[in-house]
Amino acid sequence: MARAEDQSFAGVRRLGLFGGSFDPVHIGHLHVAQAAREACGLERVVFVPAARPPHKPDRVLAEGAQRLEMVELAIAGEPEYSCSSIELERDGPSYTIDTVRELPARLGLDPGVELRLIIGWDNLVGLERWREVDALFERAAPVVILRSGVSEAVLANLAERLAPETFARLEQGLVRGTLVDVSSTELRDRLVRGEQVEGLLPAGVGEYLAARGIYRAVP
Numbered sequence: 001m002a003r004a005e006d007q008s009f010a011g012v013r014r015l016g017l018f019g020g021s022f023d024p025v026h027i028g029h030l031h032v033a034q035a036a037r038e039a040c041g042l043e044r045v046v047f048v049p050a051a052r053p054p055h056k057p058d059r060v061l062a063e064g065a066q067r068l069e070m071v072e073l074a075i076a077g078e079p080e081y082s083c084s085s086i087e088l089e090r091d092g093p094s095y096t097i098d099t100v101r102e103l104p105a106r107l108g109l110d111p112g113v114e115l116r117l118i119i120g121w122d123n124l125v126g127l128e129r130w131r132e133v134d135a136l137f138e139r140a141a142p143v144v145i146l147r148s149g150v151s152e153a154v155l156a157n158l159a160e161r162l163a164p165e166t167f168a169r170l171e172q173g174l175v176r177g178t179l180v181d182v183s184s185t186e187l188r189d190r191l192v193r194g195e196q197v198e199g200l201l202p203a204g205v206g207e208y209l210a211a212r213g214i215y216r217a218v219p
Contacts, residue, residue, distance in 0.1 A: 002072045002075050002076060002081065002083055003072070003082060003083060003084070003085070004046045004082040004083060004084040004107055005084060005085075005106065005107065007082055008108075009044065009107050009108060009109050009113075010108075012043050012110075013043065013110075013112075013113060014041055014043050014114045015042065015043065015044050015045070015046065015114070015115055015116070016033070016036055016042040016044070016045040016046070016115075016117075016143070017045075017046055017048060017099065017100065017115060017116070017118065017140060018033055018036070018045055018046065018047050018048065018118040019047075019048040019049075019050055019094070019117075020047075020048075020049070020050060020053075020120060021049070021050055021053055021061055021067070022047065022049045022067050022070065022071050022184070023061050023062050023067055023184050023188070024070050024184060024187060024188070024201065024205060024209065024214070024215070025067070025070050025071050025074045025184075025201075025202065025205060026182050026183075026187055026200055026201055026202070026205075027182065027199070027200055027202060028179060028180040028181075028182045028183070029047075029074070030074060030075075031179060031180045032120060032145045033045045033047070033081065033118065035145045035175060035179075036116065036145060036175070039143060039145075039175045040116050042080075042116060044081070044082065045080060045082075045118070046081075046082050046083065046084050046103070046107075047075065047081065047082070047083040047084070048083070048084050048087055048099055049064060049067045049068050049071060049083070049087065049088060050087050051087050051088045051089075051093075052092070053093070053094060054094070054095060054130075054131070062214050062215070064085075064088040065088070066212070066214060068085055068088060069208065070205050070208055070209075071083045073208055074203075074204070074205055075202075076203075076204065084106075084107075086099055087099055095130075095132075096117065096130065096131075097130075097132045097133075097136045100115065100117070100136060100139050114141075115139060115140035115141070116140060116143050116173075117136070117137070117140040117141065117142045118142075118144075119142050119144045120145075121144055121145065121146050121147050121179070122183070124144065124154050124155070124158065125154055127162070127170075128158060128162050133162065133166060134165070137166050138165075138169075141169055142169060142170050142173040143173040143175060144170070144173055144174050144175065145175050145177055145179060146174055146175065146176045147179045147181075155171075155174075158170065182200050187200060187201070188215050191216065192215055192216070
């Protein structure tokens, strides 16, 4: 099982939390997780599908159980990866600060474990509006795998809008590299149009989508 709640985290000292819609999960997500592991020496990474992202209140997502199952398929056979349903079980918007406060006890983590929050580069826009972002970064230092050529204007804007200590933590966690150029929005659009997405989805996820008709255009 890939569920974090079913696994032991005894002895883990550095843990990454990777939240997102994962609608659907794709190879870009796995690349980001691996890059974060290598950059920060993370022993484990927990994927946390959001029930309702606060910054996308009007987005209609695939069912939470389906997105969780897709993540399980994507990380199957990777002992360093697991997933949690903690946000899917909460009512209302999925605030990351709540997860960071609740998940360690739920997983039985040592109080001294180092948490790193893995953030997709595209979530930098509007980061200053995240709930209790100062407290969030104080408890779970961010790590952001930047796409090559990411706009420096976004970082400059955050430097002005975030508290100095919070931006310093963000800046320390920036990792510049080459990312797989794929997005969940692009994948959904291609699936609706019936186009090929070969090589963009982890093993088993494409078959899962096809079998259930997820994202398929309604006649």
